[in-house]
Amino acid sequence: MTEKLQIYKCEICGNIAQILIPGSGALVCCGEEMKLLNIQHDETELGEKHTPKFENNDSGRNVNVIGHPMTNEHYIQFIQAYSQDKNELYTKYFYPEEEPKTNISFMPENSKAVEYCNIHRLWGSKDN
Numbered sequence: 001m002t003e004k005l006q007i008y009k010c011e012i013c014g015n016i017a018q019i020l021i022p023g024s025g026a027l028v029c030c031g032e033e034m035k036l037l038n039i040q041h042d043e044t045e046l047g048e049k050h051t052p053k054f055e056n057n058d059s060g061r062n063v064n065v066i067g068h069p070m071t072n073e074h075y076i077q078f079i080q081a082y083s084q085d086k087n088e089l090y091t092k093y094f095y096p097e098e099e100p101k102t103n104i105s106f107m108p109e110n111s112k113a114v115e116y117c118n119i120h121r122l123w124g125s126k127d128n
């Protein structure tokens with residue numbers, strides 16, 4: 001059984017899929033079950049570089065990832081913000097050299113966030 005907003009990856013072709021409406025079946029790609037990406041978080045330097053941070057400033061409320069490379073080989077591919085009830089979801093994609101930062105002023109105040117690094121995969125804050 002899948003859960004709303006879970007993210008799965010095909011280890012063969014690299015497809016990434018997200019559950020919008022859960023069902024009872026397994027996700028299959030390239031003839032194999034896709035791998036569930038668990039949300040990682042820890043207090044190490046690696047965790048610090050990958051944890052999405054919330055920040056309020058004159059432009060509103062933002063989510064960003066601070067201190068992470070944004071090269072062709074290693075970069076943050078997207079940040080997602082979602083409401084606690086998971087009924088609102090926002091995704092911002094990034095390219096290498098871009099700043100991994102996005103405005104989420106329109107999202108509920110207590111929204112959560114995750115980010116996806118092309119090498120180190122999915123990370124979120126502690127309460128995700």
Ligand SMILES: [Fe+2]
Binds near residue numbers: 068074117118119121
């Ligand atoms: Fe990374």
